[in-house]
Amino acid sequence: MKYDLKARVQCNFFSQHYGCNLVCDSCMACKPAKSTEPLMNYRDFTLSAGHRLSRFSHRTYVAMTRPEELSPWICMPGWALETCTRDPMHVIYLGVCRDLLASLLADWMDANLLPAAPTQQERLRLLSLEMHAACKQAKQLVCSLICMLPCAAHAALRQGPCDLTLRTIRISFRRKFFTLANCNLGKAEFPELSTTWKAAEIKVVLWFLSVKAVELTDPLLQAGTACVWSLNEAMSLLDMHDIILPQQEATRFAELMRQSLLYWQLLAGKCHAMGKKCWKLRPKHHVMDHLCDDVQRTRINPRLACSCFQEESYLGHLKRIAVHCSSMRVMERTLQRLLLLLAVRWKHSREAMNEVEAQYTFHDLM
Ligand SMILES: [Zn+2]
Ligand SMILES: [Zn+2]
Secondary structure, eight states: OOOOHHHHHHHHTOSSOTTSSBOOSSSOOBOSOTTSOGGGBTTOOSTTOGGGGGOOOHHHHHHHSOGGGSOGGGGSTTOOGGGSOOOHIIIIIIIIHHHHHHHHHHHHHHTTOSOOOSSHHHHHHHHHHHHHHHHHHTHHHHHHHHSOOOHHHHHHHHHSOOHHHHHHSOOOOOOOOOOTTTTTOSSSSOOOOOTTSOHHHHHHHHHHHHHHHTTOOOHHHHHHHHHHHHHHHHHHHHHHSOSBOOHHHHHHHHHHHHHHHHHHHHHHHHHHHHTOOOSOOOHHHHHHHHHHHHHHHHOBOHHHHTOOHHHHHHHHHHHHHHTTSOGGGHHHHHHHHHHHHHHHHHHHHHHHHHHHHHHHHHHHHO
16 A cells, blocks of 8 residues: 555554654654663664664564554455555655755855855745756756656656657646745754645756755765765666666665665764754654665565555646536536546547657658
8 A cells, every 4th residue: 555654654543653752663763752762763774773673574563562553454354564665755755855955955055055146045046047957958857857657768768868758748847946935944943845845846856956966075065965866866766667676776776775864864963963953854764764675675666666646646636626616516527527637638648649650650761
């Protein structure tokens, strides 16, 4: 089953979750608190961390949990703790990336690395313009970043220019600007991208900032670079492969993710010691930790098998249709209009396909 963290808890009735001191349903990792064991701190991402020894399998979960706290799903054949997957879209793009990208911007702002302008707001605007220009230049790449094409098409896109694909899929990427408000910057709080940033946009920002970060030379800022670069690299590995990853790639994915977490841990520690609010660590980082091991063990590509991109965008379409329907007959009209929308979409893509086929035969004749 796939869901975000909240639905994971609500659907499965887990008694240990991100809101508790015992932060995880699959191991005994805990939040740092007076009553908890410091060796089991979930914020330790090293390979020798204590919580790694306390991971449990489905059988241990059933044996160890008190009957009244067990998930009712254990009666269902086929359900196991391991079949509750973790969704990289929520954990990474809508989760840790919000903190990562905003913290990176905060660090760059402090180090005076943004384009020169009188106010911070203006400097962020210039950076956004730079991002739009970079996106325009790398149009194919960005398109392959944000669209959900099957893998073969993606791999081809990333290797080289292919105008065929560009014409057939018309991608509209909303031009978004960084502001002090939507990154929660310039306050005495942790920087964080606001919820107006959608997953696909965050994916593009992740790519842009990691390309830009590579140019930095300051050693402390380079830790941030390593953090963002490894995460971007890990995610693009997922983008380029099919549902079952080759063993080598699965291992590389896990290594890159772990590297990113370790650098994060380093930065969070440094900021904490300096009393600076930046590089926040959340229970989502622990989920990411599990995700690396799951991918390495099962070799299942979580982008295709576990992420909720399609589901969420379906809900988005439904909502957009529903707000234009009259409140009296909203249930009926929404579904009717959805069918119409699908019919139009289908017609367009069939026309596009015909165009492509015509082009192919033309080339073959040459
Ligand atoms: Zn855990
Ligand atoms: Zn694409």
